[in-house]
Amino acid sequence: MKDDHDQFLKARKQRLQSVEGNSELIDSAQAFLKQCHHDDYSYNFDWMGLPVIQYPQDLLVMQEIIWRVKPDLIIEMGIARGGSLVFYASMLELLGSEGRVLGIDVDIREHNKRRVLDHPMSKRIEMIEGSSLDSDTHRRVKEIAHQHQTIMVCLDSNHTHEHVLNELRLYAPLVSSGSYCVVFDTIVELMPDNHYQNRPWNKGNSPATAVLSYLEECKDFKVDVEVDCKLLISAALGGYLYKK
């Protein structure tokens, strides 16, 4: 039988290119997305036994990116219950590489730390407790990054404009060319004004506005629009930043 792999990929590319003009599809995805976010959908999933506060669709695309980029270091700001660190570590394990994961969180609760340390994937994981914007944290992350070649960064900590913009300024420069800086929770921008009563972020003061400001001041990155078109359902639309 004829190998139609290239044809399959070409048809997919064309299909994704047409998504931007498909307002019915985009509007229904965004209506679903807003309702999901409102109802804390991203808190419903585990990866290899630990809660991962992500949309399943984002994890699938992260898998695609990790397979393609083959990072030897994935840095993540915001550990929470450890599921995303374990997810990245398990992807690197499947690659069969020596890749490592570095997680940073301002507050690593003892019970969460214990579960990560007891996990079979912990051999690939290192954690630093401290604010991502603290100069000592930045120095320690840079020291570790300088021992690696292909680096990917994920920002998923405090979601205010100022915090994410400062994280981008500090950590996006560590990303290797051809790799990604992924900014999570751009979804905040889709929600109505003043949706978040108990959070310092809101529409207009969000990871999405920080990305826009950063892309103005740094021309090394571009939004991977194809990823947005394939995902539709994602907490990070406009946040998959490809380093040229």
Ligand SMILES: C[S@@+](CC[C@H](N)C(=O)[O-])C[C@H]1O[C@@H](n2cnc3c(N)ncnc32)[C@H](O)[C@@H]1O
């Ligand atoms: C959305 S959760 C992270 C979810 C996690 N990445 C996952 O996918 O399961 C956000 C985390 O960021 C942490 N955080 C908040 N402010 C921070 C800061 N300034 N520096 C580092 N981490 C911070 C919080 O303690 C919290 O654990």
